[in-house]
Amino acid sequence: MRRKFYNVLAWNSGVLESAVRESPVIVYSNHSSWWDAFVDHMIERVFQLNHFSLVDDRTLETQGWLKKIGALPIDLTGARGAVAGLRAARDFLEERPSEKGYPALLIFPQGRIAPVWKRPFGFQGGLMWLKKNVPQARLIPLARRFEFLKEDRPQIFLQFGRVLPDVPADLAEDALTAWLEEQLADAMALLDRNIETGGVAEARVLLQSGWSLNKKWEWFKRCLTGKTRGFNPSN
Numbered sequence: 001m002r003r004k005f006y007n008v009l010a011w012n013s014g015v016l017e018s019a020v021r022e023s024p025v026i027v028y029s030n031h032s033s034w035w036d037a038f039v040d041h042m043i044e045r046v047f048q049l050n051h052f053s054l055v056d057d058r059t060l061e062t063q064g065w066l067k068k069i070g071a072l073p074i075d076l077t078g079a080r081g082a083v084a085g086l087r088a089a090r091d092f093l094e095e096r097p098s099e100k101g102y103p104a105l106l107i108f109p110q111g112r113i114a115p116v117w118k119r120p121f122g123f124q125g126g127l128m129w130l131k132k133n134v135p136q137a138r139l140i141p142l143a144r145r146f147e148f149l150k151e152d153r154p155q156i157f158l159q160f161g162r163v164l165p166d167v168p169a170d171l172a173e174d175a176l177t178a179w180l181e182e183q184l185a186d187a188m189a190l191l192d193r194n195i196e197t198g199g200v201a202e203a204r205v206l207l208q209s210g211w212s213l214n215k216k217w218e219w220f221k222r223c224l225t226g227k228t229r230g231f232n233p234s235n
Helices: 014-019 036-047 057-062 064-069 079-093 126-133 173-197 213-225
Strands: 007-011 025-029 050-056 071-074 103-107 138-147 155-160 204-208
Touching (some): 007 173, 014 036, 014 138, 025 126, 025 173, 036 050, 036 103, 036 155, 050 057, 057 064, 057 071, 071 079, 079 126, 126 173
Parallel strands (some): 007 155, 025 138
Antiparallel strands (some): 007 204, 138 155
């Protein structure tokens, strides 16, 4: 990831650190990139989580190494296989807390890669099933975007939404799905605003790679002329 991305920035990440000290946590996110599994693993390492991610078992057939970085298989081709995967996730969430805190599960309710701008998100039923069967789990929406902006490699932007300890009990299934999607949409709107306004100072840097090519060249020229003071490594 250091070779492929310029940096990874996260806003409001403190909610995750606080939540895993108090209860099991389900972080649900949009799924817009092949890199999402790596991002989840990086989140697990940075925040030292007791973590698993639900991954389509067809993906694990060809990319079994994902199991080594915390992937639980789920069969999305039929209801029976999906329930078996969800039950394994439920059992994990019900484990006792470790020195890293309570279990944290990262999932993509869309069940497939979709463009970041797609609305509605098209959640499947797994998220609601898990919340129903592990009612003590807290939900945290996580918006993510991969963007080429001012640097020679893309940046990854993450926005953690507000913690959802409970969900409305008086909503029908379709309405509840829409409500959960709305919470993620709100986090996405916050992320969009932070990117557009350049609110980098408030973000936590989860990963930082080397300078962009033009900045390396600028530093080289400054060294030749002795004008290194005032150099800014970012574009």
